[in-house]
Amino acid sequence: MGTSSYDLAIAIDLGTTYSCVAVWKNNRIEIIANEQGNRTTPSCIAFTDADCFIGDPAKNQAATNSANTVFDAKRLIGRSYADANVQSDMKLWPFKIIKGETGNPKIVVTYKGEEKQFDAEEISSMVLKKMKDVADTYLNTDIKKAVITVPAYFNDSQRLATEKAAKIAGHKVLRLLNEPNAAAIAYGLDLHKDRGDINVLIFDLGGGTFDVSLVTINSEGKIEVIADGGDSHLGGEDFNNQMVNHFVVEFKNKYNKDISKNCRALGRLRVACERAKRVLSSTTETSIDIDCLYDGIDFSSKITRAKFEELNINFFRECMKTVQGCLDDAKINKSRVDKVVLVGGSTRIPMVQQMLQDFFHGKSLCRSINPDEAVAYGAAVLAAKMIDKKNQKVQDMVLLDVTPLSLGLEEHGQLMRVVIPKNTPIPFTEEITRYTTSDNQSCFVLKVYQGERSRSIDNILLGELRLSNLPLAPRTVTSVTVCFDIDDDGTLKVSAHEPITGNNNSLTITKNQLKHTKEETDKMLKDAVKYNVDDQEYRKRVEAYNALDNFVYALRARMKDQDIRNTLSLEDCKTMDAVAKEATHWLQVNKEAEYDVLAAKSKELKCVCRSIYEKTNVRRSMTSYMSTKKN
Ligand code: ADP
Numbered sequence: 253m254g255t256s257s258y259d260l261a262i263a264i265d266l267g268t269t270y271s272c273v274a275v276w277k278n279n280r281i282e283i284i285a286n287e288q289g290n291r292t293t294p295s296c297i298a299f300t301d302a303d304c305f306i307g308d309p310a311k312n313q314a315a316t317n318s319a320n321t322v323f324d325a326k327r328l329i330g331r332s333y334a335d336a337n338v339q340s341d342m343k344l345w346p347f348k349i350i351k352g353e354t355g356n357p358k359i360v361v362t363y364k365g366e367e368k369q370f371d372a373e374e375i376s377s378m379v380l381k382k383m384k385d386v387a388d389t390y391l392n393t394d395i396k397k398a399v400i401t402v403p404a405y406f407n408d409s410q411r412l413a414t415e416k417a418a419k420i421a422g423h424k425v426l427r428l429l430n431e432p433n434a435a436a437i438a439y440g441l442d443l444h445k446d447r448g449d450i451n452v453l454i455f456d457l458g459g460g461t462f463d464v465s466l467v468t469i470n471s472e473g474k475i476e477v478i479a480d481g482g483d484s485h486l487g488g489e490d491f492n493n494q495m496v497n498h499f500v501v502e503f504k505n506k507y508n509k510d511i512s513k514n515c516r517a518l519g520r521l522r523v524a525c526e527r528a529k530r531v532l533s534s535t536t537e538t539s540i541d542i543d544c545l546y547d548g549i550d551f552s553s554k555i556t557r558a559k560f561e562e563l564n565i566n567f568f569r570e571c572m573k574t575v576q577g578c579l580d581d582a583k584i585n586k587s588r589v590d591k592v593v594l595v596g597g598s599t600r601i602p603m604v605q606q607m608l609q610d611f612f613h614g615k616s617l618c619r620s621i622n623p624d625e626a627v628a629y630g631a632a633v634l635a636a637k638m639i640d641k642k643n644q645k646v647q648d649m650v651l652l653d654v655t656p657l658s659l660g661l662e663e664h665g666q667l668m669r670v671v672i673p674k675n676t677p678i679p680f681t682e683e684i685t686r687y688t689t690s691d692n693q694s695c696f697v698l699k700v701y702q703g704e705r706s707r708s709i710d711n712i713l714l715g716e717l718r719l720s721n722l723p724l725a726p727r728t729v730t731s732v733t734v735c736f737d738i739d740d741d742g743t744l745k746v747s748a749h750e751p752i753t754g755n756n757n758s759l760t761i762t763k764n765q766l767k768h769t770k771e772e773t774d775k776m777l778k779d780a781v782k783y784n785v786d787d788q789e790y791r792k793r794v795e796a797y798n799a800l801d802n803f804v805y806a807l808r809a810r811m812k813d814q815d816i817r818n819t820l821s822l823e824d825c826k827t828m829d830a831v832a833k834e835a836t837h838w839l840q841v842n843k844e845a846e847y848d849v850l851a852a853k854s855k856e857l858k859c860v861c862r863s864i865y866e867k868t869n870v871r872r873s874m875t876s877y878m879s880t881k882k883n
């Protein structure tokens with residue numbers, strides 16, 4: 253069966269300088285090229301008198317229209333104007349930033365002859381829309397669902413703003429995924445089941461940023477960032493600049509002319525340098541030819557890989573120092589790093605790879621996936637997995653997020669009733685029915701707990717949900733349907749519904765409320781093992797008590813029924829009334845009774861009842877025997 257647009261979801265790596273879109277199609281991940289044939293698209297928007305350009309065309313005209321060519325929106329998104337980063341970045345940008353009404357930064361450009369202001373979200377949404385269009389064109393359909401990646405260090409405000417940008421662009425965000433996690437997923441590192449924790453270093457050297465993350469992946473495939481570091485202003489653009497400066501000096505020496513003040517010339521030189529830099533990652537020498545660069549001079553030169561390396565060696569050394577710092581923060585010796593993953597276009601530079609490999613004493617690096625595509629690749633694996641749950645091939649690629657601890661409700665006797673067991677892949681929905689536990693009960697109080705212990709109060713209370721104005725009825729007659737629903741994002745919604753009155757109520761528990769530190773989760777799981785015997789004992793005891801309580805309730809209910817009383821002799825009625833009364837009292841004073849005591853009481857009670865029922869049955873059959881005889 254072919255894939256319909258319903259079971260397609262794309263993944264977008266929204267980068268500071270370049271963005272990339274990928275999709276799972278024909279049983280593999282495809283990186284989708286834009287209409288220029290490029291597999292990554294500059295995160296760049298240009299406004300002109302007539303048009304608005306996005307991606308390659310925007311970047312290509314940047315030199316001649318710098319004030320209206322906006323890039324780096326990712327550095328602004330979710331930040332305030334007063335943010336120190338915004339204040340220092342602003343000084344470097346050719347476009348204008350002002351303070352908006354709510355204290356947010358506004359990007360000011362001239363578009364079609366008029367001054368226009370944009371929020372960073374709007375710029376990012378244009379990039380996200382462009383990536384969506386690239387995918388829509390390739391897949392020939394309108395793909396709504398998307399996984400979007402964000403840096404691991406993004407705070408809530410930056411994540412929210414990114415999500416908002418995606419919504420504006422027409423995406424339904426399945427998940428915001430951390431970039432290093434996506435890279436680890438791309439290499440299937442989360443599939444290393446049954447081999448204990450592995451330490452993975454993600455080295456991401458992109459266009460304008462450098463991020464190092466040390467993540468631990470446990471045997472269940474859970475990826476956790478242990479430490480991260482980096483340099484928010486180090487990347488491919490810096491390497492380009494070094495080359496540009498080199499040629500500015502060369503031009504000066506050759507022609508005694510300074511081109512450093514001429515934006516247009518510099519811009520054209522920068523484009524040529526970027527191209528040369530890329531070529532030098534696969535060859536050892538390349539040339540630069542620019543017609544009419546300055547004062548009618550055609551500029552033509554050569555550059556070797558060795559020269560390029562010499563120009564940038566300090567940057568590369570800086571990167572290695574940052575790696576060491578990250579390991580120090582994580583308190584992990586480099587010998588304990590199991591995998592090193594290359595991410596970011598600038599890790600295509602051979603010297604960067606060599607230095608990193610040397611740093612890890614010759615360890616081989618994960619680099620079989622193009623580094624500037626690895627994040628989008630991993631995100632697409634996750635996207636496919638999230639929408640195509642039945643496809644085993646997809647499912648085997650990656651373990652989905654799972655519930656780290658069980659989720660459930662408190663039952664009578666402070667018993668934890670598990671509704672969603674631990675390690676259930678999310679999203680997940682489960683419905684259960686609960687019955688009233690006393691006569692004329694008008695209100696249900698549903699306590700939602702998380703944990704592995706039998707006694708509810710030994711677990712974590714997540715919240716309480718009340719459902720009142722229930723129809724009054726004898727115990728167990730009124731029921732409510734309780735639904736536990738965890739969405740893709742890990743948010744739990746517990747809703748309760750009473751079918752007769754239609755009353756309903758719900759409770760939302762955020763992902764953060766459900767999330768605990770590794771230590772807390774581990775403690776909970778260890779305690780569950782440690783107290784397993786006690787817990788089982790407790791469960792057995794409470795279940796026995798509840799069963800006995802139900803039995804006695806049913807007995808009392810039966811003895812209130814005149815039809816039943818009519819079948820018994822007066823004496824038996826009296827005995828049964830007394831038994832029911834005594835048992836009710838007994839239950840009240842023996843709430844903490846041990847299992848054996850409860851079991852004995854239950855046996856005794858059932859024995860008395862049985863003997864009376866048997867007598868009744870004998871009498872009934874005698875009566876019917878006599879009546880047949882008479883006839
Ligand atoms: P981002 O930092 O926005 O996530 P990328 O990871 O795509 O972006 O990295 C973009 C950078 O990678 C650019 O500076 C680009 O020049 C650089 N780059 C891409 N390909 C190569 C290559 N073959 N050799 C060296 N640098 C490259």
Ligand code: MG
Nearest residue numbers: 267268458596
């Ligand atoms: Mg990136």
